[in-house]
Amino acid sequence: MPSGIVAHRPKRIHVITVRIHWFIISLRRELRRLLHEGQSRYVVLATLGLVFCYVFFLTLMAEGQPERLPIAIVDKDGSYLSRRLCHEIDACQGVHVVGVYSSHTAARMAMQRQEVYAFLEIPAGTYNEVLSFTRPHLVLYSNNAYLLSGALSYRTLATISNLASGAVQREVLRKKGLDERQIMGLIQPIELDTHLVGNPTANYQPYVLTTMLPGMLGLFVLLVTVYMVGRERRDGTLSEWLGENTLAALCGKMAPYTLWFGTLGVLGNIVLFGWCGFELHGSFVLVAVFTLLLVLAMQAAAVFLAGVIPDAHLSTCFAAIYGTLAFTMSGFSYPVTSMPPALQGFSLLFPLRHYYLAVSRISLFGAGFELCYWQAAALVLFLAVGLVGALLLRQQARRAVESEK
Numbered sequence: 001m002p003s004g005i006v007a008h009r010p011k012r013i014h015v016i017t018v019r020i021h022w023f024i025i026s027l028r029r030e031l032r033r034l035l036h037e038g039q040s041r042y043v044v045l046a047t048l049g050l051v052f053c054y055v056f057f058l059t060l061m062a063e064g065q066p067e068r069l070p071i072a073i074v075d076k077d078g079s080y081l082s083r084r085l086c087h088e089i090d091a092c093q094g095v096h097v098v099g100v101y102s103s104h105t106a107a108r109m110a111m112q113r114q115e116v117y118a119f120l121e122i123p124a125g126t127y128n129e130v131l132s133f134t135r136p137h138l139v140l141y142s143n144n145a146y147l148l149s150g151a152l153s154y155r156t157l158a159t160i161s162n163l164a165s166g167a168v169q170r171e172v173l174r175k176k177g178l179d180e181r182q183i184m185g186l187i188q189p190i191e192l193d194t195h196l197v198g199n200p201t202a203n204y205q206p207y208v209l210t211t212m213l214p215g216m217l218g219l220f221v222l223l224v225t226v227y228m229v230g231r232e233r234r235d236g237t238l239s240e241w242l243g244e245n246t247l248a249a250l251c252g253k254m255a256p257y258t259l260w261f262g263t264l265g266v267l268g269n270i271v272l273f274g275w276c277g278f279e280l281h282g283s284f285v286l287v288a289v290f291t292l293l294l295v296l297a298m299q300a301a302a303v304f305l306a307g308v309i310p311d312a313h314l315s316t317c318f319a320a321i322y323g324t325l326a327f328t329m330s331g332f333s334y335p336v337t338s339m340p341p342a343l344q345g346f347s348l349l350f351p352l353r354h355y356y357l358a359v360s361r362i363s364l365f366g367a368g369f370e371l372c373y374w375q376a377a378a379l380v381l382f383l384a385v386g387l388v389g390a391l392l393l394r395q396q397a398r399r400a401v402e403s404e405k
Contacts, residue, residue, distance in 0.1 A: 022245040026252025029241070034256065042227060043260065046220040050264060053216045054271065057209055068096040069153050072119035074107045075100050079127035085164050089120070094156040111143050118142035118153035120161070130168050138164075206278035210363060211332040211356045213268055214291060218298040218352055219323035221261050225254070225302035226319040229393070230312030238397035242390070250390045254299050258292075265291035273363070281366030290358045290372070293379040297351035298323075300386025307389030310396060326352040332360075354378045 034040045073089065075082045090097040098116060101107045107119040121139040129136040138161050142154035173183045232241050242249045266288045273280045273287070280287070302319060309315035328334065329347040336347050347353045358375040361367035369376070 019245050019248040022243050022248040023252040023255075025243065026241065026249040027255055030253045030256055039228065039231075042224055043257070046224050047260075047264065050217055050220055050268075054213055054268060057213060058205075058271075058276065066149060066152060067093055069094060069118075069149050069156075070098040070116045071095045071153050071157065072099045072101060072107045072110055072116045073097055074102070074104055074119055074121040076102065076124040077122050077126040081127045081130060081168075082122045085122065085160070088164070089157065089160050092156050092160060095153055107141070111141070114143075116143075117146060117149045118157055120157050205276070206272075206363070207360075208332065210272055210278060210359060211330060211352070212327065213272070214265060214294060214355060214359075215327050215330065215352050217261065217265050217268065217291075218294055218326065218355075219320075221257070221295055221298040222302045222319050222323045223316065224257065224261075225299045226306050226316050227312075228253070228257070229303060229306035230315055233306075233310065233393075233396065234312050236400065238393055238400065242394050242397055246390050246394050247387065250303065250386070254303075258295055258299065262292045262295045265295055278363070280363045282362035282368065286362055286369060286372070287359055290355055290362075290376070290379070293376060294351055294355045297354075297379045297382035300382045300384075300389070301351065303386040303393070304389030307392030307396075322350075326350040329353055330356040332356050348378070351379055351382055 034043070071089070073086050075086065086097060086100060089095065095118075099107075099110060101110070101119075104121060107116070107121070110116050111119065119141050121141070123137060123139070126136040126138075140154060140157050140161070142150045142157075144150040144154075170183050232238050241253065269284065269287055269291060272278050273284060301322070305319050305322065306312075306315050309318055329336070329343070329350045330352040331347065336344055336353070339347070354375040358372040361371055
């Protein structure tokens with residue numbers, strides 16, 4: 001038995017040596033193409049695009065949740081109650097009254113000119129109806145063409161309107177001789193004590209940007225990788241690149257980009273969780289590991305797309321569609337559990353979905369690897385998909401060589 005092991009050991013050493021040899025050859029070849037053949041400009045453009053995305057979104061959402069959204073009031077009553085209601089609405093942090101109109105048409109035209117996102121209409125005779133113990137009706141209008149701003153404006157106006165209704169009821173009950181405890185028991189029989197778990201400040205930045213910006217990184221990785229592989233096919237150098245060991249050649253070509261984009265991803269995490277101060281209840285090292293896995297998974301998906309779709313332009317288009325669709329299917333903008341069952345299964349084909357599930361658990365709830373290993377296994381599984389794409393490229397290279405002969 002020992003002699004058999006010794007007999008097989010030189011063969012195994014030879015296989016490992018060949019793999020290392022082709023890895024080094026592929027790595028040197030790719031570095032030469034980057035430095036001397038102009039391929040570095042695409043990496044530089046991708047880097048500048050990623051930096052622009054970080055600067056743009058971090059400055060756009062610097063205040064977290066949008067505040068002081070412009071709204072209008074249509075005051076047809078002109079009473080003390082309507083003026084007090086206008087002042088209370090303008091004192092809210094979420095909205096800002098930019099105009100008080102006397103007609104519905106004027107407010108609607110202001111909304112159509114995109115000057116306001118919502119307006120509240122106070123009908124004539126509202127104060128008299130309150131004094132006569134009848135139910136006045138306040139009408140809210142919001143522009144839901146702008147989903148976030150329209151929803152926030154509507155929510156603020158609805159809250160203030162409900163509070164105004166409670167204030168009117170309290171004054172009426174006071175006139176009837178009830179004490180404060182009885183009044184609050186009638187106005188609000190059940191008191192809610194609300195606690196926002198994981199995001200106590202209701203800030204959209206740490207929830208959205210910790211997935212969107214790594215998703216932009218993944219999109220750039222996808223496009224650059226598809227282009228680099230497609231250029232090998234276009235130049236007719238597939239057989240030269242893959243050589244005698246497909247796996248080693250693939251790893252050697254991807255290594256510079258993995259190192260560069262992985263470094264950018266970790267630096268981006270430092271910016272988000274360090275400089276910006278986003279909440280991170282778990283391990284930063286674990287977040288960095290999942291960022292590297294995201295880069296590797298996107299590279300593998302790009303190699304697969306380049307192998308399945310022989311045309312370079314078409315594969316780049318499919319890569320752009322796939323990378324853009326990942327933002328929707330990841331679940332950070334619309335919950336995957338509310339999608340049809342077919343789309344829920346389809347979302348598993350996107351690395352960003354697994355990254356989102358893992359990082360949100362780590363950052364917001366302090367989860368460890370024992371709660372994220374399924375997502376890590378899914379991202380590692382994408383590497384096998386990339387190997388399938390490399391094998392398809394190998395077959396294309398052989399057919400190209402045979403056709404030349």
